Amino acid sequence: MIKKLNARNIDAKECFYGHKACGGCGESLALRLALKVLGEEAYLSLPAGCMAAVSFIYPNMAFKNNAVITPFASTAAVATGIAAGLEALGKEAPLSVGFAGDGGTADIGIQSLSGAIDRGEKFIYICTDNEAYMNTGIQKSGLTPFGAATTTTPAGKAIHGCVTEKKNMFEIAAAHGITYAATASIGYPEDFLNKVQKAKECDGPAYIHIYTPCPTGWGHGSKITVDLAKEVVDTGLWFLAEYEDGEFRLNRKPGDFKPVADHLKRQARFRHLSDEEISQIEVMRDRKWEKMLKNWG
Numbered sequence: 001m002i003k004k005l006n007a008r009n010i011d012a013k014e015c016f017y018g019h020k021a022c023g024g025c026g027e028s029l030a031l032r033l034a035l036k037v038l039g040e041e042a043y044l045s046l047p048a049g050c051m052a053a054v055s056f057i058y059p060n061m062a063f064k065n066n067a068v069i070t071p072f073a074s075t076a077a078v079a080t081g082i083a084a085g086l087e088a089l090g091k092e093a094p095l096s097v098g099f100a101g102d103g104g105t106a107d108i109g110i111q112s113l114s115g116a117i118d119r120g121e122k123f124i125y126i127c128t129d130n131e132a133y134m135n136t137g138i139q140k141s142g143l144t145p146f147g148a149a150t151t152t153t154p155a156g157k158a159i160h161g162c163v164t165e166k167k168n169m170f171e172i173a174a175a176h177g178i179t180y181a182a183t184a185s186i187g188y189p190e191d192f193l194n195k196v197q198k199a200k201e202c203d204g205p206a207y208i209h210i211y212t213p214c215p216t217g218w219g220h221g222s223k224i225t226v227d228l229a230k231e232v233v234d235t236g237l238w239f240l241a242e243y244e245d246g247e248f249r250l251n252r253k254p255g256d257f258k259p260v261a262d263h264l265k266r267q268a269r270f271r272h273l274s275d276e277e278i279s280q281i282e283v284m285r286d287r288k289w290e291k292m293l294k295n296w297g
Contacts, residue, residue, distance in 0.1 A: 002201055005193040011036045019062035020054040024222025026212030026229060027051055027128040029186050031099060034126055037196040040064050042095040043086065045079040047072045047104040050135040051128070072108045075100045076116035079123045095124070095200065102129045102143035106167045117176040117205045124199045124206045127169060130214035138217045142167040145237075146284065147277055148269045150217075155272035165284060170209050174243035179204030181243040185211040187230025191240055191251060198244075211238050219268020228266065234258045236285045239292065248296040260285070 003009075015035035021028040027050055035042070044067035046052045052069045055062035070078040079098035086094030100109055105127040113125060132150045133139040139152040144162045149155040153162040173181045180202045184192040192210060199206035213229050215222045232238040235258045240251040261278050264270035273281075 002194075002197055005037065005197055006190050010193060011039070013040065013064075015040050015064040016055075016062055017064075018060060019051075020057055021050070022214075022216050022222070024213075024215040024225040025050075025054075026186050026214060026225050027101065027130060028054070029225070030126070030128050030192070030210050030212050033186070033189055033192060034097075034099075034196050035063075035065065037193055038065075038095060038097055038124075038200060041093075042097050043082050044068070045070050045075050045082060045096070045098045047075045047100050047109060048135075049101040049104050050130075051099060051101070053135050070098075072104055074112045075104060075109050076123070076125055077112040079125065080116045080119065080121045083121055083123045096122075097124045097126065099126050099128060101134070101141075102127065102131060103133045103139075103141040105129075106142035106169050110172075113173075113207075114176065117173065117178050117207070120179075120204055122202075122204055124196075124208070126196075127207070127209045128212045129169075129209060130212050130217060131166075132214075132217050134214050134217040143169065145281075147264075147273050147281060149272060150269070160272060160274075160277065161269070170207075170241065170243070173207040173209075174248065177246070178207055178243065180206040181208070183209045183211075183239060183241050185229045185233050185238060185240065186213075187211070187226055187228070187233060188240060188252075195242070198242075217269070219271075220266055224266065228263070231258060231263050235260050235263045236289055237263070237281070239289075241292070241296065248292075250292060250296050253293070257285070 016032045075098040079096045083096035131144050140150045143166050146165050147161040149161045155161045170183050182195040213225045242249050
């Protein structure tokens with residue numbers, strides 16, 4: 001039986017520290033928490049996103065683990081290559097983990113991720129989703145939500161922020177028949193810790209998609225990062241779920257959703273939205289939840 005993790009019993013060792021991330025960075029918190037579960041023997045692969053930029057600044061290295069920057073498109077391919085190498089070297093319990101942002105996962109890296117899952121090799125892939133290409137100037141990614149202002153989907157006269165909905169990477173990963181997949185949020189850290197633990201123990205590919213607010217790209221105070229990450233689940237705009245043994249399962253079902261408008265208006269990227277557009281977002285949310293409750297229970 002897998003031991004349940006919480007703030008009292010997680011490892012006190014730090015495997016990710018001294019980095020140069022922005023104050024209140026959600027991605028850096030996700031990495032820090034994940035590595036407390038994965039341990040310092042895990043081998044890490046990261047594309048040239050935010051976490052690579054803030055962690056490998058010569059002569060400093062923010063990781064205690066062995067870690068490598070990969071080509072942007074090939075995080076999963078490199079991670080499975082490392083896994084094969086560790087096995088060939090006879091390493092006991094070899095553990096290879098890829099960390100990539102939303103652009104490096106849902107857009108540029110999706111082909112190598114799809115191939116790696118399809119091969120059935122044991123590795124873990126964690127997508128840290130801050131809903132845009134933050135490292136290169138806050139451009140829209142395939143995971144940018146409807147209405148969000150980015151530098152390539154500005155809130156102007158021609159368009160009013162992003163006009164598309166988030167790509168559903170969780171269900172795309174599950175559609176491969178993956179061994180284990182889950183969604184998480186840094187607003188619910190205990191849930192995330194235990195999903196990483198489950199991914200570590202499973203015999204095959206595992207995918208975790210974690211929601212990680214970005215103060216710089218979203219225009220919110222660094223002190224409310226975790227609060228926003230909790231609130232987005234409570235408003236129903238993000239969900240906590242797992243895919244295991246071929247079945248989907250919701251981990252949290254908010255009885256009554258918290259007001260969407262209050263949550264969105266705390267972020268500068270949504271402050272241009274009209275009441276009508278916020279109502280449109282609520283309709284999209286309700287449509288998604290109707291399907292999940294009907295099909296996942």
